[in-house]
Amino acid sequence: MTANAASDENVVVECRDCAFREAVRNLGRARVALDDHETATGHEVDWEIRRVAAGVERAGADAGVCGLPNRSTPETPLLDYEDDA
Numbered sequence: 001m002t003a004n005a006a007s008d009e010n011v012v013v014e015c016r017d018c019a020f021r022e023a024v025r026n027l028g029r030a031r032v033a034l035d036d037h038e039t040a041t042g043h044e045v046d047w048e049i050r051r052v053a054a055g056v057e058r059a060g061a062d063a064g065v066c067g068l069p070n071r072s073t074p075e076t077p078l079l080d081y082e083d084d085a
């Protein structure tokens with residue numbers, strides 16, 4: 001169950017105020033990373049779920065996570081954050 005865990009990151013924590021960005025494996029870690037950065041910098045940090053698994057989807061709804069409007073293939077591991085800047 002843990003063999004490929006390192007490449008199975010599915011939650012991205014991203015700061016709105018700086019370049020801070022971190023991919024983690026679950027919402028628990030995301031919450032810690034988010035909290036960490038907000039506490040340290042006072043920035044506003046957001047998160048997004050890249051690959052929705054059964055349990056994660058429910059937890060995400062709990063946390064009020066917004067979906068990507070153009071996310072047509074939520075299963076793909078290749079989905080990366082799109083930034084036109």
Ligand SMILES: [Zn+2]
Pocket residue numbers: 015016017018019020037041043044
């Ligand atoms: Zn920041």
